[in-house]
Amino acid sequence: MEFAIEVCNVTKTYKIANNRDGNTGWFHSLVKPERKELTAVSDLSFQVSTGDSVGYLGPNGAGKSTMIKMMTGILVPTSGTIELRGRQPHLHRKENAQHIGVVFGQRSQLWWELPVVDSFELHKIMYSLSNYCYERNKNYLLQVLEIKNFWNQSVRQLSLGQRMRAELALALIHEPKILFLDEPTIGLDIEAKEAVRKILRQIQSERELTIILTSHDLQDIREICSKVIIVNGGELIFEGTLDTLRAQMGPERRLVITFAKPTGELRIAGTALISNDKFEKHYLIQDRATSSGNILAQLKDIDNIVDFSVRELTIEEIVKSVYRNGSIVKCS
Amino acid sequence: MFLNIVTLSFKVNIAYRFDFITGIISEIVRAVARIAIWAAVYETNILISSAAPSFSQMTTHLIISGTLVTRWEFQGLIRSIDQSVKSGDLSINLLHPIDYPIYLFAREVGNYIYSVAIVALPAVLILSFWFDFDWPDKFSYGLLFVAFWFVGFTIFFLIACLFGLLTIWLMTAFAIEWLLEALMPILAGILVPLWLLPEPLATLARILPFAWIGYYPSQIYLGRIELGVAWILLVGGVLWVGLLVCWISFLWHRATKQFTVHGG
Amino acid sequence: MSSKIRLAWKLASLGFRVQLQFKGSFLLNRIAQVIAYGSSFGAIFILTYRIGGMAGWVWRELLFLMSFQLLSYSLGAAFCFVQFRELESNVRKGTFDLLLVKPAPAWLYIIFAKFNFDYIGHVCLALTLMAWSSIHLVDWNFITVLYLFAAILNSAALTASMLLMIGALSLFGIRVYYLYVIFFSVLEFTRYPIVIFPLLLQVTVVVLVPLAFMSYIPVAYLLDHPIPIVGPMGGVFVIFVGPLSICAATFVWHRGLVNYQGAGG
Ligand SMILES: Nc1ncnc2c1ncn2[C@@H]1O[C@H](COP(=O)(O)OP(=O)(O)O)[C@@H](O)[C@H]1O
Ligand SMILES: [Mg+2]
Numbered sequence: 001m002e003f004a005i006e007v008c009n010v011t012k013t014y015k016i017a018n019n020r021d022g023n024t025g026w027f028h029s030l031v032k033p034e035r036k037e038l039t040a041v042s043d044l045s046f047q048v049s050t051g052d053s054v055g056y057l058g059p060n061g062a063g064k065s066t067m068i069k070m071m072t073g074i075l076v077p078t079s080g081t082i083e084l085r086g087r088q089p090h091l092h093r094k095e096n097a098q099h100i101g102v103v104f105g106q107r108s109q110l111w112w113e114l115p116v117v118d119s120f121e122l123h124k125i126m127y128s129l130s131n132y133c134y135e136r137n138k139n140y141l142l143q144v145l146e147i148k149n150f151w152n153q154s155v156r157q158l159s160l161g162q163r164m165r166a167e168l169a170l171a172l173i174h175e176p177k178i179l180f181l182d183e184p185t186i187g188l189d190i191e192a193k194e195a196v197r198k199i200l201r202q203i204q205s206e207r208e209l210t211i212i213l214t215s216h217d218l219q220d221i222r223e224i225c226s227k228v229i230i231v232n233g234g235e236l237i238f239e240g241t242l243d244t245l246r247a248q249m250g251p252e253r254r255l256v257i258t259f260a261k262p263t264g265e266l267r268i269a270g271t272a273l274i275s276n277d278k279f280e281k282h283y284l285i286q287d288r289a290t291s292s293g294n295i296l297a298q299l300k301d302i303d304n305i306v307d308f309s310v311r312e313l314t315i316e317e318i319v320k321s322v323y324r325n326g327s328i329v330k331c332s
Numbered sequence: 333m334f335l336n337i338v339t340l341s342f343k344v345n346i347a348y349r350f351d352f353i354t355g356i357i358s359e360i361v362r363a364v365a366r367i368a369i370w371a372a373v374y375e376t377n378i379l380i381s382s383a384a385p386s387f388s389q390m391t392t393h394l395i396i397s398g399t400l401v402t403r404w405e406f407q408g409l410i411r412s413i414d415q416s417v418k419s420g421d422l423s424i425n426l427l428h429p430i431d432y433p434i435y436l437f438a439r440e441v442g443n444y445i446y447s448v449a450i451v452a453l454p455a456v457l458i459l460s461f462w463f464d465f466d467w468p469d470k471f472s473y474g475l476l477f478v479a480f481w482f483v484g485f486t487i488f489f490l491i492a493c494l495f496g497l498l499t500i501w502l503m504t505a506f507a508i509e510w511l512l513e514a515l516m517p518i519l520a521g522i523l524v525p526l527w528l529l530p531e532p533l534a535t536l537a538r539i540l541p542f543a544w545i546g547y548y549p550s551q552i553y554l555g556r557i558e559l560g561v562a563w564i565l566l567v568g569g570v571l572w573v574g575l576l577v578c579w580i581s582f583l584w585h586r587a588t589k590q591f592t593v594h595g596g
Numbered sequence: 597m598s599s600k601i602r603l604a605w606k607l608a609s610l611g612f613r614v615q616l617q618f619k620g621s622f623l624l625n626r627i628a629q630v631i632a633y634g635s636s637f638g639a640i641f642i643l644t645y646r647i648g649g650m651a652g653w654v655w656r657e658l659l660f661l662m663s664f665q666l667l668s669y670s671l672g673a674a675f676c677f678v679q680f681r682e683l684e685s686n687v688r689k690g691t692f693d694l695l696l697v698k699p700a701p702a703w704l705y706i707i708f709a710k711f712n713f714d715y716i717g718h719v720c721l722a723l724t725l726m727a728w729s730s731i732h733l734v735d736w737n738f739i740t741v742l743y744l745f746a747a748i749l750n751s752a753a754l755t756a757s758m759l760l761m762i763g764a765l766s767l768f769g770i771r772v773y774y775l776y777v778i779f780f781s782v783l784e785f786t787r788y789p790i791v792i793f794p795l796l797l798q799v800t801v802v803v804l805v806p807l808a809f810m811s812y813i814p815v816a817y818l819l820d821h822p823i824p825i826v827g828p829m830g831g832v833f834v835i836f837v838g839p840l841s842i843c844a845a846t847f848v849w850h851r852g853l854v855n856y857q858g859a860g861g
Contacts, residue, residue, distance in 0.1 A: 014857055017769070066858075074696045075858055090854075097699035107690050113614045125606045126700050128599055354777040361781035364797065365788065369643070372651045372792040504621055507628035514632035517639040524639045528646055 003083075004178055004210040005048040005071060010080035012041040012066050040066040042234040043080070048227075050177075053204050053211035055221030058231040059315050064214035067231070068182045071212065072102050084178065098127060101171035105183035108163065109170055110155045116166050117151055120173055127174035134173070141169040145199055161192030168199065172207075181213040185220055197223045216315040232319050249321045254311045255283040255295065260304040268298050285310070355451035356458070359399050363459050366394045366523050388464035389554050395459050397522045397550035401481055403452040404444045406492035407509050409436060413496030414505035417587075433493065433584070440489055466554065473555045476562055480549040483569040488545045490576035497583045521547030541572040603700055607708035615713060626717035633721055637662055651792045657819055658789070659729040665787050665811035667722035668748055670715040672755025672810075679710045680763025684772055690859035703760070703849060734818055746835045747814035753838030754810050757845035764845070767852030779805070786811040791824055798824050809837045 015035050040063040048054050058064050069075040070082055073089030073096055082089060089096050103109075110119045124134045142148050145165040150158055158166065164184065171179065181200075185193045201224055204211055215221055221228055221242075228245050230238035238245060255271060262278035271283035285295070292310070299305060313321070374387045385393065413436070459465065468474040495512045499505045517523065518533075519542035526537050526547050537543055548565055551557050557565065616622060640662065644655040653661070683706070686692040695702040734740055762779060766772045782805045790798050790812045801808040802825045809830070816823050817831025826833065 015769075069693065069858055072697045074693045075856065076854055093696065094699050094701075097697055100697065102694070102697045104690070104694065107694055109694050111610060111614070113617055114610060118610055118613075122606055122610060125599075125603050126698060128699075354774040358777050358781040361784055364793070365784050368792045368794070368797075369650060369788060372789075373643070373647050375651075376648065502621075502624070504624055507621070507625045510625070510628035510632040514628070514635040517636040518642075524643050529642060530646075 002050050003047045004050045004052070004085060005212070006081075006083045007044060007046050007067075007071070008081045008083075010041060010044050010067075010070065010077045010082055011039065012063070012070060012075065013078045014038045014040055040234050041070070041077075041231075044231070044234070044236050045080075046229055046236065046239055048210060048212065050210055051208050052227055053209075053213070053225045054227045054229060055225035056212060056214040056229050056231070057216065057218065057221055057315060057318070058214075059216060059319060062231045063234040064231065065182055066234075068102075068180050068212065068214055072100060072180055073097075098174065099177045101174070101176035101179045103167055103171045103179070103181045103184050105164075105181075105186040108155070108167060110163065110166055112155050115152045115154055116147065116158075119155070119166075119170055123170060123173050129174060133175070137173050137175060141172055144202060145169045159192075160188055161195060164188060164192065164196055165199070168196070172203065175207075176209070178210040178212070181211065183214055183216070185215065185217065193220075200224050218312055218315065218318060230319065230322060237319065238322050245322075249313075249318060253285045254313060254317075255285055255308065256311060257281050257283075257299070257308040258306045260306050263304065266302070268295065270294060352450040352454075355447070356455045359403070359451055359455040360458060363395055363399045363455065364462075366398055367391050367459075367463055369523070370394065385554070385556065388466055389556070391463045392466045392554060393525065393550045394522070395456055395463075395465060396553050397520070397546040399455055399459065400448065400452050401484055401549045402488070402516075402520065402522065402546050403447050404440070404485065404488055405447070406488065406495075406512060408443065409440055409489070409492045410496040410499070410505050410509050410512070412436070413493070414499040414508075417500050433580070436493070437489060441485075444485060468553055468555065470555055472559065473552060473562075476559075476566070477549060477553045479566060480544070480552050480569065483566065483573065484544045484546070484549050486573050487541045487569065487576065490573065490580060491541060491545075493580050494576060494583070497580065497587060500583075500587050515542060516546075519543065520545050541569075541576065544569045544572060600700070600704060604704060604708040607705065608711040611709050611711050612713055622713075625714065629714070629717040630721045633666065633718065637725070651789050652821065653789050656729045656733055657815075657821075659725055660733060660819070661789065661811060661815045662787050663722045663725035663729065664748075664751075664815050666718055667726060668751030668810050669755055669783065669786075670718035670722065671748070671752035672757075672759060674712045674715040674719075675707050675752075676756040676759035676763070678712050679706045680760050681772075681776060682710070683763040684766035687766055687856075688859055693858060696853075696856075702853075740818065743814075743818065743835075747818075750834055750836075750838035751810035751814060754806070754841045757841035758805075758807070760845045761848045764848045764852040767849075767856045769857065782807055789816070789821070791822065802826060802830070806837070809834055 014037070016038055017035060042063075044067070056064055056067065066075065070077050071084065071089060073093045076090045084096055085099065087096060110116065111122070120138065123129075129137075142151065145168060147162075147166055147169055150162055150166075155163065155166070168184075184200075185196055188196065197220060200211065200213075203209060204224070211224065213220065213224060225242070227241055228238065229236065230245075238248065240248075254274075255268070258280050259278070263281075265273070265276060266281065267273065268283055271285050273281060274284055275282035299308060370390050371387070374390070416432075460467075468477065492512065495508050496505075498508050502508060518529070519537050519540055521529075521537060521543055526534055526543060528534075529537055537547075544565075548557075548569070552562055552565075637659065640658060641655060644650055644653075644658055649655060650658060683692065692702070695705050698705065730736075758779065762772050762775045765775065782801060785793060785797060785801050786807045790801055790808055793801075798808075802813075813823055813826075813830045814834045815821075817828065817834065823830045
């Protein structure tokens with residue numbers, strides 16, 4: 001099996017200035033800066049096969065962006081090796097760049113003040129694309145990402161969703177083999193999120209793209225990725241398919257009910273009460289056997305319900321649940 | 333209110349605490365360059381006229397006019413006027429309890445006091461040990477100097493305001509900063525004292541308000557102007573202040589009218 | 597190589613369009629700058645004209661020196677000043693990261709995307725004054741003209757490299773703003789014959805921060821004026837200064853990329 005990415009015992013520590021407090025602190029930090037080390041990624045190993053789409057999941061500060069930056073050659077690992085198609089990214093920046101596309105959710109690669117088309121023409125020259133290749137990719141992406149009607153508009157005037165689509169197209173114009181996405185849906189509204197996910201799915205299947213996508217939103221990963229890696233505090237805590245994760249995790253959804261009047265303890269079959277406030281109660285839906293119909297039937301008989309909803313687990317809850325449900329499992 | 337703004341902008345400045353070290357260094361460097369040029373001039377002994385100042389007087393003039401009294405950075409003011417013109421804050425600022433120009437003046441006084449206290453005075457002190465520096469020997473001139481200093485700063489501020497208001501019509505703060513910068517080297521009489529200018533430029537420069545910013549304060553400091561003349565000059569400075577204020581408020585009213593018409 | 601030139605051209609033309617949107621009238625701005633420089637040169641002109649000269653330099657020679665300094669500074673700064681002064685904030689905002697995943701070198705992108713056309717005014721003024729002041733000063737022949745061109749290129753490269761190196765220090769997490777202030781202070785000395793300054797300062801600009809090589813030394817060599825500390829050999833050395841400083845800048849830049857930590861947290 002050929003690997004697109006091989007990460008081997010990678011550690012990354014940041015040196016951070018440790019500012020002392022007090023009136024003379026600034027002087028000390030000028031004369032003799034005290035440096036502290038912070039381990040953002042700790043002894044991590046995994047592989048990604050060509051054509052896979054991997055979700056890199058973890059709470060804030062888990063080291064996701066750090067890992068992406070090392071894989072794309074922006075940062076140099078403190079120890080360990082990373083190979084992209086057999087090459088270490090920071091040593092072969094130029095060659096690597098031809099094969100990877102990168103999208104950072106909150107940083108634009110587009111030229112803010114100029115029409116969308118200009119950024120693409122710049123990339124045409126930068127990646128030495130032939131006219132034929134450029135036109136073909138452009139036409140494909142314009143159609144799939146529905147960019148045509150703002151193609152000549154200044155980037156500054158685009159909506160966040162439009163901009164993200166242009167951003168994606170720009171990252172794909174040179175036909176990369178691997179696409180890195182760091183929190184691509186952050187800040188988007190639900191509709192725009194959906195659009196981005198749908199497009200990524202489509203392009204992935206049509207182009208045999210290898211995708212690495214970080215997110216703290218399980219929904220992104222559920223819809224785009226076949227594999228999941230979960231990290232917490234710089235350490236790998238889960239690696240495997242979505243199905244294995246489901247099996248590992250147990251309950252996946254949470255039922256939240258809001259009451260009009262103070263209400264005492266109330267049990268619903270097939271769920272576990274986890275938070276018992278007078279006005280708002282949270283239940284974990286324990287297994288998939290408990291259908292929504294079943295729950296609805298039970299709620300029908302309670303009269304003072306204002307509202308109820310079924311929510312996804314947050315990433316923090318997933319991490320907790322992976323820890324809770326047995327040992328940390330790695331399976332490829 | 334006025335004092336509040338002054339102390340506030342002083343405190344904001346204090347927050348940038350490394351600024352003063354580099355600020356002092358670059359002030360000293362500039363002064364050393366100017367003094368070295370004049371040292372080279374004095375070495376050639378060409379300047380043997382009874383009216384010419386001694387070298388220590390020249391050094392003192394360069395330090396006082398170049399390092400101390402003109403230490404204010406007018407670019408900040410022009411930029412904030414430009415910004416409030418462009419963002420339309422100009423009309424919002426009209427609603428402030430305190431007049432916008434007065435607010436700006438208070439803020440810039442704060443900035444100026446800061447840079448004099450933290451940067452210019454230490455630089456002058458260091459330079460005074462390094463070179464021949466004359467301290468004022470008559471109390472009356474010392475006192476007059478302080479008055480000229482204040483009038484000079486006010487004129488400087490008003491000129492910068494005037495230029496800043498031009499951004500309403502010219503729409504380019506950048507060019508306006510440079511234009512004001514262009515007038516200073518010749519008209520303020522720092523590196524080239526006004527008596528060295530050829531006629532009629534010299535007379536013109538003596539009358540224009542720029543002379544009050546740099547040249548007159550240092551000449552008063554040195555006691556090179558007779559007391560009677562000094563008082564006339566002081567009155568002249570105050571007249572300039574009045575004239576500039578009238579001119580600015582005229583432009584200001586036209587500008588605000590223009591803005592309310594356009595619904596700014 | 598040709599692909600790099602094409603890319604540089606494209607970046608510069610996009611950058612030019614962006615700059616036009618922002619700074620108001622391009623022409624008006626250039627005129628204002630030319631007037632400002634003209635006025636500060638005018639002050640020196642009046643001074644030296646009335647007094648006859650300075651440290652053995654007549655006013656024409658001084659004008660040649662000052663315009664040469666302006667030319668080499670503006671050429672260097674057009675490539676490297678604003679661009680690398682902004683590096684610190686681009687690192688903090690994380691936009692620098694995006695340059696490192698592109699197939700072109702990051703420095704190329706930075707230099708040309710923000711290529712500073714503002715210096716066109718400076719360059720025009722400097723060239724005019726240089727031509728006017730030096731036409732009768734130097735015995736212009738093939739060798740001296742060649743030397744002049746080599747000196748301009750090397751001086752500009754020296755300036756650009758120094759500006760780049762200071763900016764590159766922000767990749768190590770150093771606050772570079774203050775270093776620029778110091779740099780520009782030292783630059784102040786390069787407009788005048790350095791022999792008028794105290795010895796300590798002469799050593800500083802010849803050896804420590806070798807900015808004397810960007811103006812005084814080549815001009816003094818052309819005009820047969822004494823060169824302190826290094827002597828006439830310094831004038832010859834000028835033509836190695838560019839390559840050497842570019843090597844130094846390349847070294848610092850690459851060390852910076854290895855040490856680069858990305859945008860904080
Ligand atoms: N440039 C940096 N300097 C110092 N610390 C950093 C830097 N970048 C990230 N960190 C720290 O490393 C940890 C991981 O950060 P990051 O990779 O951005 O996490 P994530 O993307 O998962 O939110 C965090 O604790 C963060 O504060
Ligand atoms: Mg992140």
